[in-house]
Amino acid sequence: MCTPLNSAIDWQGNTLWLLDQRALPVDTRWLECTHVDQVNEAIQTMVVRGAPAIGIAAAYGVVLSAIAHRAASTIDPIIDDCARLAQSRPTAVNLQWAIDRMLGVLKKHSAPQPAIDALVHEAEAIHREDIENNLTLAEHGAAFLAQQEPASFAVMTHCNTGALATGGHGTALGIIQTAWSRGVIDHVVVNETRPWMQGARLTAWELQQSGISMALQTEGAAGLTFSSGKTRWLIVGADRIAANGDVANKIGTYTLAIAARHHGMRVMVAAPISTFDLSIPDGSHIPIETRSEDELFYQGGTRIAPDGIRAFNPAFDITPHTLIDALVTEQGVIETPCREKIENHVKV
Template identity: 50%
Template structure:
């Protein structure tokens, strides 16, 4: 299971948590082990939703009133146990009464933005506009975008962020046009054992995701294809990292350590709150 997604650290964290529990239960009757593991999984599910809501609350004030939020890929309820990280910030801002709308990148090649993000926003009644990935620079330059909010799959100790491919380009364009670039992610996404994003493994996916769209070939037979699923955004392009324990700002080498040291607003019965074992700003 862990080998299926080498970039996303949260999966390793959850698997390790369940493995530790299994080791503690080893030797008990099988039915009891199953019941305990199921109960732990349900607790983890509930904790994730509560964590996402806390992320949303911590990030809502950063969303400017009356402006457009640009997001990439899907970091909503469909990508989490519920509520979402990046979309959790949007949801919390709307719940706080802010009049905002969202531009969602389609997110080639798998189209998570087109297939998932805009659907979620429409279900919540949040005005959403779908754009292709190569339109982002145009709209960032136009002055219509108030901020960019994305999720993360892993964050290194220096604030480098691994997220869906295309995030790095978006961050550079946001910096060039003076638009704040926020990353919303739980503390379990922080991998402080990694000094920088250069150490984060990048998942490579099938060429058919690029050469085909919904089963229809759109590229010549035999063409060479590169299909990294993620890229790494250097921390210098990240305005702030929004977690359930608070908002971290540069220099991230210091602020992320302080964030990890903050008490969690969500009860966690496991030992440790992430791969390194919100709320106030750090």
């Protein structure tokens, strides 16, 4: 298998290859998935992560389910597999969005065998469209930043929103890379993003590969960084956006947005239209995934916390739309987002 390192997902023949993001940047390791259960486990265990990438992987997982059940007389076994896939990580709405698209194709057939080619075509379309949307989104975001700031400036980002978290190029990190190439941004502050350290392991690695000036810090240093006035924007992605513009993103985003607002910095959220969930009125209705306590108790294989204690380990938090200055999608920029603006934007 030969796939560029800036792509985390590759479909070849009847096999899905996933770049194991738990191993980066020390090791470049690919996981071979030939069964839907392997895809389900890969999503749950963070082999593949990032809302768009999760959706794409799930789409290919549906194809693998159809192949496994090709001799079945009904599509019911595939529908059951889709239901299990949808529960693998509950916060990222792109997961259900992609599965729904695949189910729409599947239900045009009475049995798995005739559906396989159409399902492959749909999964590849979801993958291709995500790359195209990210490139367009990045153009909108970079142009907007250039209009807002008279000279080049530094930005801060949190978690990982690059090619590794998407079909390619990225959302928030895609904007940053495009803006860097045009001289709009001159430096990137990268938060470690505990406890999985996606910023330290993945974003720093992607920026290094692109030759972009960056510095790594703990998210606890964000207030001090913002207080200098040199970092003008916080630019992040999203796993789900409610109808009123409230955003679910990696844990710590809410705190960063508060710090940014206090210091007069601005907040940009980048996400494709597929990340919007207009069925949810506001952020309080977004399900928040709580992960294993062991992610806080251990670093690598070494326990760093006392035995006999409990931990609270939410994977995401909710940033209110009132703290967001711009939402960027492949369809353009929503300034000071609210329900009416989002409804109009998504319907375009």
